[in-house]
Structures are given as C-alpha cells and as structure tokens.
Amino acid sequence: MKKIILLFTLVCFLTSCNVTESIVFNENGSGQFLISYEMGDAVTAMTNAMGGEKPDSEKKEGGKVMDTTMVFADIMETYKDSIAALPEDKKLAMAAVKDMFMTMxxxxxxxxxxxxxxxxxxxxxxxKDINEKIKKAQSLNAQGDQVGSMKENSPLGNFFGSDNNKTGYVLTDSGFSRLTEISILDEEGEESIEELFDEADESNQEFIDYFKNAFYNVKLSFPKAVKTMSLENAELSEDRKTVTYKVNWIEYLKNPLLLDVNVEFVDE
Known part of the structure; x- marks a missing residue:
C-alpha cells in the first residue's frame, strides 16, 4: 500500500499528466467525487528509470495490467496494528481520509x-474539505516531506499548484457552482494571480514546454438537464446532463479561477 501511495504522489507531481476532476450527482444529492491523473507518458518514464525496456522473453508474456480500487477504511481495518504504530501525524491523516478511496x-x-x-x-x-483530504491522502508516504521540500526549494515547485487554493461546490434545486477561493497575502485580484507565475523567469522556462500539453479537465454529471452555463468553451452531452471543459495546466496555474463555472438547470 505504501509503495502505491508513494508512486501516486511522486508521479502526480513530477510528470506532465492530464488531471480530471469528475463529480457525478444522484437524484438525492449524493454522488461520487474523483480526481484522476492520466499518465501514459509516465509508464515509459518509469520503465526507463528502472532499467529500460524488458528482455524479449518478458515482452512475450505481456506487460503489467492492473485495475484496482483501495478503500482507506478497509486498509485501516486490515493493517490496524501497523497503523497504531505510525507517527501521530500519519495516524491523523489516515483518520481524515478513512471515507475515501484510491484507484489505479x-x-x-x-x-x-x-x-x-x-x-x-x-x-x-x-x-467542503475535499482539497485538504486529498493533500492528506497524498502525504501518506515516507517521502512526503521530501516532496514538500522540493515544492518550496526548486523551480518545479511553481508547477505543483498552490496550497492556498480551496475549491467549493454549491448544489441547489436550480443549479450548481464551482467556486475557487484563493488566499494571497498582501495582494488582491487577478493581477496578483498572474504575478504568481512568471514566464519570463529563465529558471521556469525549461518546465513550461514540459507542461504545455497538460490540461486540467472538469467533468460534471447531473440528474437534471442543463439550461445554461457560464463557460463558453464548455461542452454539453446530448442529453444535456453532463458538462465537460478543460484549461491548459499553465493557464490554470496562473489563474485557477478559470475552472470555476455556474450551471443553471432546466425547470421541471
């Protein structure tokens, strides 16, 4: 379990991947939230990092195929003795994400x-606390502090996204809103958001090309048909119940508000 979580954390931070935030709502207001990382390029990168291509004998057997879901509550029950011996911060992190799951x-x-x-x-x-829960889940590995240090002390840290951002969701009978709250000390407005990411900085330039083909995708599925939405570039499914849109990763880092949307449902 530790190895899979470590892989999740490092690869999500260190590869040019596409991120998809998906929310599916049921009639009664319940549903499923899932943030996923599509990392096809990372498969090749990790293979090379571990020694390059496989021998012909292994190629004939086929590569690894995996489709698994890990529920934190089940992990906590199965490994409760080991978890009891963890440092207090790790135990608190496990408790905070016990109702979540991971997929691979x-x-x-x-x-x-x-x-x-x-x-x-x-x-x-x-x-309401989903951003914090995700960060706690990503912290459940022995290298969590090393990743944090890398974010603070290297140019790559600019490309991880800001810990100051908090995403809120509002669902009513008439509509839905995705709202980003940004905390910036001593600065206000979109101009300050732009200044957080300086493309003119030569130390950042080498990473810009690396991430230029990465996107943050949002997919929202509702039990009601959508009448209107605030984003012109968003797409609607044929039944008008699913909204999808995406923002280039670099543009998202410069202005996370680009992902916010207001949706109005059809009157029924």
Whole structure:
C-alpha cells in the first residue's frame, strides 16, 4: 500500500499528466467525487528509470495490467496494528481520509496508466474539505516531506499548484457552482494571480514546454438537464446532463479561477 501511495504522489507531481476532476450527482444529492491523473507518458518514464525496456522473453508474456480500487477504511481495518504504530501525524491523516478511496489502472503494453483518489459523498456538504483530504491522502508516504521540500526549494515547485487554493461546490434545486477561493497575502485580484507565475523567469522556462500539453479537465454529471452555463468553451452531452471543459495546466496555474463555472438547470 505504501509503495502505491508513494508512486501516486511522486508521479502526480513530477510528470506532465492530464488531471480530471469528475463529480457525478444522484437524484438525492449524493454522488461520487474523483480526481484522476492520466499518465501514459509516465509508464515509459518509469520503465526507463528502472532499467529500460524488458528482455524479449518478458515482452512475450505481456506487460503489467492492473485495475484496482483501495478503500482507506478497509486498509485501516486490515493493517490496524501497523497503523497504531505510525507517527501521530500519519495516524491523523489516515483518520481524515478513512471515507475515501484510491484507484489505479495500468496497461504497460498500451502505455496507459491512470491513478485517482475519490470520495463517495452523501451530500454536497461532504466536499467542503475535499482539497485538504486529498493533500492528506497524498502525504501518506515516507517521502512526503521530501516532496514538500522540493515544492518550496526548486523551480518545479511553481508547477505543483498552490496550497492556498480551496475549491467549493454549491448544489441547489436550480443549479450548481464551482467556486475557487484563493488566499494571497498582501495582494488582491487577478493581477496578483498572474504575478504568481512568471514566464519570463529563465529558471521556469525549461518546465513550461514540459507542461504545455497538460490540461486540467472538469467533468460534471447531473440528474437534471442543463439550461445554461457560464463557460463558453464548455461542452454539453446530448442529453444535456453532463458538462465537460478543460484549461491548459499553465493557464490554470496562473489563474485557477478559470475552472470555476455556474450551471443553471432546466425547470421541471
């Protein structure tokens, strides 16, 4: 379990991947939240890091195929004795994410790998601390402090996203809103957001090309048809119940508000 969580944390931070935030709502307001990382390029990168291509004998047997879901509550029960011996901060992190799950799908031969972390929620209120829960889940490995140090002390840290951002969700009978709250000390407004990411900085330039083909995707599925939405570039499914849109990763880092949306449902 530790190795999988470590892989999740490092690969999500250190590869040019596409991130998808997906929320599926049921009629009663419950649903599923899932943030997933599509990292096909990372399969090749990790293979090379571990010694390059496989011998021909192993190729004939086929690459690794995996499709698994890990529920934190089940892990805590199965390994309760080991968890009891963890440092207090790790035990608190486990307790905070006990109602969440992790997914991993991999097909080495097809160059596909997707990892995610999610929550089955009873109401929209369960998502109010989702950003913090995701960070706690990602911290459940021995290298968590090293990743944090890398974020603070290297140019790559600019590309991880800001810990100051908090995403809120509002669901009513008439509509839905995704709202980003940004805390910036001594600065206000969109101009300050732009200044957080300086493309003119030569130390950042080498990473810009690396991430230029990465996107933050949002997919929202509702039990009601959508009448209007605030984003012109968003797409609607044929039944008008699913909204999808994406923002280039660099543009998202410069202005996380680009992911916010207001949706109005059709009157029924």
């Amino acid at each position: 799908k991999m097909n080495e031969d097809e160059g596909e790998m997707t990892m995610g972390i999610g929550l089955n929620f009873d109401s929209i209120d369960d998502l």
